[in-house]
C-alpha cells in the first residue's frame with residue numbers, strides 16, 4: 587500500500603515535466619507562453635462567433651530597418667476584424683530575443699487584466715485565439731519587453747469601425763513624442779559662416795595662382 591501511494595505521489599509531482607503546463611489561463615513550455623487563450627467562450631454581447639480570422643504576425647529587428655530611430659516592429663501593424671470575430675493569431679518571432687504579441691482592452695470578466703498574450707523567448711512561433719466583443723473599438727497591440735514599444739513594436743486591431751487610430755504606429759500615425767534635434771543658430775553662427783565663405787573664396791583665388799607660378803618657371 588505504501589509503495590503504491592509513493593508511486594502515485596511520484597506520478598503526481600513529475601507529470602507536469604512531460605507536458606506543456608496549463609494553469610490559470612496560461613499555457614507555457616520552454617519556447618514561450620500563451621496567456622488567456624480563448625477559442626470558445628463568447629463575450630456577453632455576442633450571440634455567436636461572426637467569423638474566424640486567421641492572422642499571421644511576424645516580429646523582429648529586420649522589419650524596422652527602414653525606420654530611422656526604431657529597432658523592432660511587427661511586419662504588419664494595422665488589423666481589422668468584424669464584431670464577435672474569433673481571431674486566431676500565429677505570432678512568429680524572427681529574433682533571438684524575447685518578443686510578445688500583447689493585446690489590451692478585452693473584457694476583464696473573460697480575460698484577466700483585459701489581456702491576451704503570446705510570448706516567445708526566441709525564434710519560433712505559437713498560435714492562440716481570442717474572441718472580440720461587439721462594440722466598435724481600436725485595441726492596442728504591443729510588445730511589453732522593456733523599450734520595445736518605444737522602439738517600434740506597436741500596432742492596433744480595429745473591431746468593426748474601430749474608435750480611431752492610435753498614436754505612434756510606424757507608417758500609420760504620427761508619434762506622440764517625436765524625436766526632435768533642434769539647431770539653435772545665433773548671430774555668431776552666421777558670422778562664422780560668412781567668415782568661412784570669405785576665407786574659402788580667398789583660398790580659391792590664391793591657390794591656383796601658387797600652382798601656376800611654380801609650373802610657369804622655365
Ligand SMILES: [Cu+2]
Pocket residue numbers: 658684685686729730731734739
Ligand atoms: Cu519585443
